[in-house]
Amino acid sequence: MQENSEDGRRPSSALRAPSHRDRGEGEDVVIIGGGILGICAAAFLSEAGRSVTVFDRTGICEETSSGNAAAFAFSDVLPLAHKGMIRQLPKWLADPLGPLAIPPAYLPKLLPWLIRFWRAGAAKHYEASLAAQVGMMKLAEAEWMGLLDRSGTRPMLREDGSLEFYESEAEFRASLPGWAERQRFGIGFRHVEGEEMAALQPGLSPRFVKGTFVPGWKTVADPMLLGKAVWAYAEKLGARFEHARVERVEAGASGATIVLAEGTRRKASQLVIAAGAWSHLLARVLGDRIPLETERGYNTTLPASAFDVKRQLIFSGHGFVITPLQTGLRVGGAVELGGIDRPPNFARSKAMLEKAKRFLPGLDPSGGREWMGYRPSLPDSLPVIGAARAPNVFYAFGHGHLGLTQSAATGRLIRDLVLGQTPPLDLSPFRPQRF
Template identity: 70%
Template sequence: MGGKTARDAQIIVIGGGIVGIAVAAYLAEAGRDVLVLDRSGICEETSSGNAGALAFPDILPLVHKDMLSQVPRWLADPLGPLSIPPAYMPRLLPWLWRFLRAGRSSNFAAAMAAQASMMRLAEREWSGLMIRSGTADMLREDGALELYESEEEFRAAEEGWAARRRLHIPFRHLEREEIAAYQPGLSECFVRATFMPGWKTVADPQRLGQAVWAYAERNGARFMPATVAAARAEGEGVAVQLSGGRRLLCDRLVVAAGAWSRPFAAAFGDRVPLETERGYNTTLPPDAFEVKRQLIFARHGFVVTPLEGGLRIGGAVEFGGLKRPPNYARSRAMLEKAARFLPGLRTQGGRQWMGYRPSLPDSLPVIDRAWRAPRVLYAFGHGHLGLTQAAATGRLIRDLVLEQSPPIDLRPFRARRFRSHGL
């Protein structure tokens, strides 16, 4: 007698980073049998070393005028905020072309509106998920301070603040004499600043992710350490091939593999222009400097974040793919700048790190069904905003699985938008 093939799980999630475990938490809450696969563990790679920001006011796509105006200066400095190794440039050119097209006014406005809707949802969903998972005590609501070294730099950022004003995102511009009340001990080189009260941080991004995973486990989610070699639709389900030869079957598959997601999407007919931004940081001991809130040095492409385990100084962008060895001189360059901006900063005893951000040209993630396999769902491409948007992504994937109407329009997040929008 024929029968349905036994499943290893109802839903398999490829990726144990913050997005994958948020997806698992929402699906487990909904009573689904969820198995997460990751080669390293829960929040052990990129999600372990991010800046810890819940950057809800960060609605501007990366390709905004102020950023573009700084690109030539950045590229002139091999250790500056943006680096493209010459040998990698030919591979990157198609992505860069799409990135520039994303800056056209119509594309930019649409992407910003979509990002704003995603951020509103992200803030609501993180609030609820933290309460349900018992992690609300890890939230820090101190806001963030963006700093400017000249009036010209401050004016160049005004277009972005005007956009936030139109979307009712609160902020306050500060004069030089007001800055010290928000962060004592800064260099006198800063003439203006902007305080964003809605910008939040977490005590430790890895610990938060692992606590959310513990909540998912309490609701029945499971984890298996494994490297996924391939996946394909098979009958009424999906087959997942592991590198060791084992084969798993599931009813639905969620691809949440961050910077490693592109070949999985291609296998299901979706050619997504996903690139890898390599980010660097150094985490100093907690007593390195008393920082009251996240400090944003936008002109230099890095932030300083006070975490429970130390002071994290990091950011910058290096387009170099997944295979090039780390260039920790970039971490040291940011640390040296931080020492100039925070006189008295103790720079000894730091831990260096590099992670891989999954970046798309229009700064929006892919949250969608696969073109050739509607049982496969995508949840990747969040760039710098994986932690910020993880809970919203979990909610949206859950709605797609349950075939419920999502709370926001998902058309801007489709995998195939790069064909239809001329990107």
């Protein structure tokens, strides 16, 4: 059996037992998915001395994990199902380019998920959902800070806070219960207006009457670059990447089998499915029916010279943010519940950019790169982290808007599950069979 240091990090090479790969017995741990969740799981398992192989059809951090808003949203503890989204639904759906869109042809397929989402937002579920998110966020922040230090990526962290805006007193007052809930858990913030708000972000349109500054909010220099840097750290510890599309998976008492698109079959002692919006398709083959839906997110990344944005700006009433990155200025967000097969509707990116021009007069909208990604979301706003019904298989997916934020916590939890150790968090709210 592999010995592990007390904190779970990889022991010295002198203590490392030969891996399954070393002995020619197939793979030790296989992770399906090279996004930020798979990368973090690979890093934690590699630190613990396990031999890890990551399979992905595209590359390391090349799809959804590459184009997100770059936030470590540790203070975003309110479950999406409880944020009043259902109440806003009729108004938002009236605007096909607004914060939320559902293609009419997709609505019949989406309806069961929407019903589950509505039920998850019931008052009786609120405290349990909030407690689960708070616990996950505390673990996420602690594990990310540790992983940034161990991987040498701490210089990519930005601690400038965030600024959220309101266009009316009524909109501001509607936000206050949510801020009061954050205050319950020690999350710092202050409401600002006038000169103080202008100092936090010069050049802002006068249409915004108030804002909320969250000093503890963090972002990263660029999510793709961070993911690739964490992967480089895992690779130094022995993790390997294979460019391949996984067609299906099988599992039994002796391990798991991964069937690749070209027909090759690969054996693994343990399997982690972290394939984002495609994960539920693999889980279904193993007997777990998980109601995952895809929130398609859009953005445009402008040159860094487009506007001097001081910190992440949040326009919650319009469903998007503006983030200053090392690689440019990212204008993105919004939700399109449209599955994984429909072509992108980049009119949504253009609509956000038009609003950004009004909100930041003087913004140069030229030279942007449009992008669309798939956020894997579950109706109760909590991810799936836990063991499959099939033996030797674990799930790590469904984080919605919080994949980057919660990825290090998920990597730590998956490591503990794979090693048979007791996780530092009650995983019952995240168990795959809760549906």
